[in-house]
Amino acid sequence: MKWENALKDYQMYLKIERGLSQNSIDNYSLDIRKLIKYLEAHNDAISPTDIKTESIQQFVYETAKNVNARSQSRIISGLRSFFNYLVFEDYRETNPLDLIESPKIGRKLPDTLSEEEIDKLIDAIDLSKPEGERNRAILETLYGCGLRVSELINLKLSDLFFDEGFIKVTGKGDKQRFVPIVEVTQKFINIYRSEIRNHLPIQSGHEDTLFLNRRGKQLTRAMIFTIIKQLAEKTGLKKSISPHTFRHSFATHLLQNNADLRSIQLMLGHESITTTEIYVHLDKSHLTKVIEQYHPRK
Structure with missing residues (x-):
């Protein structure tokens, strides 16, 4: 079995059976391609059905020189998932990653912004330019x-159901x-x-897209990152932020204002409540207040 054939089968499995987005599939495939490239560079023509733990261990060791523990752990996890699939499909009897341990890493808590910092970023938007109103609506959303x-x-x-007070995501x-x-x-949108x-001169195929560039096409992920990075530089914000920082701040501020985790989970679209629970770790003072207010022996 050739690597490219195995990878294509795996990608189809991720898409059809696991229902993953193309972005997630690409991320899963990235580390497998790194392994393939490594084997090619070392003139190792061994197939995915025959590769042994020792070969993968050497790949992980070489890769670990250039990445941190968290990235190393992700690589091992991605490869383990790929070989689990090969075992599941009876291409292999064992997973060569079973004997390879991931490095122990602490749980990385997401960066958040205060309400004042968010207001400062939004206030820094130049509303005299056409894209200013768009960018304000983007950050508010x-x-x-x-x-x-x-x-x-x-x-x-x-997807906008403003009369009902909801958007479909x-x-x-x-x-x-x-x-x-x-x-x-709603007002800023x-x-x-x-x-x-x-x-705007809206291009064919983008008539229903909400946020557009000046040429009337859908914005890219990179453009949203750029907008936020430029605003952070303009306001002198020292934190390293991204679009996801606003999502983390949304959840954290709801928690701080006594929203329950289950409601936050539903709004964020987390499949598991354990993913949402990371926000509990962000604000220990909030937990202290909960104990003081609700525990019978306070």
Whole structure:
């Protein structure tokens, strides 16, 4: 069995049976391609059905010289998943990663912004330029609805149910959820739609896309990152932030204001409550207040 054939079969499995998005499939495939490239560089023509633990251990050892423990752990996890698939499909009897341990890493807590820092970033937007109103609506939507950047750029006009107070969001694996949207966020989206978007030369195929570039096409993930990076530099913010920082801040601020984890989980679109529970670790003072207010022996 050739590596490329095994990888294509695995990608199809991830898409059809696990329902992963193309972005997730690409991430899973990246480390397998690194292994393939490593074997080619060492003139090792061994197939995925015959490769032994020793060969993969050497690859991991060589890779570990250039990456941190967290990246090394991700590589091992990705390869383990690939070989588990080969075992499941009876291409192999054992997983060569079973004897390879991942490095122990601490749980990385996401960076967050304070309400003041978010206000400062939004206030720094130049509203004298056409893209200013769009960028303000983008940041308000990221923070106001807790969206992933992929969910934001794929948001449609037909996903807006402002009369009901919700937007329809298509998340990972094309799973859809309804997220509440407050009036202030609705206001800035409507300003952008009426004053900016309605005057753009909208390209064919993008008529229903909410946020557009000046050429009337869908924005890219990279463009959202750039907008936020430039605002951070403009305001002198020392934190390293991304679109995901607004999502983390959305969840953290809800928790700080006594929202329950289950509701936050639903709004974020997390499959497991354990993913949402990471926000509990962000603010220990909040937990102290909960104990003081609700425990019978306070």
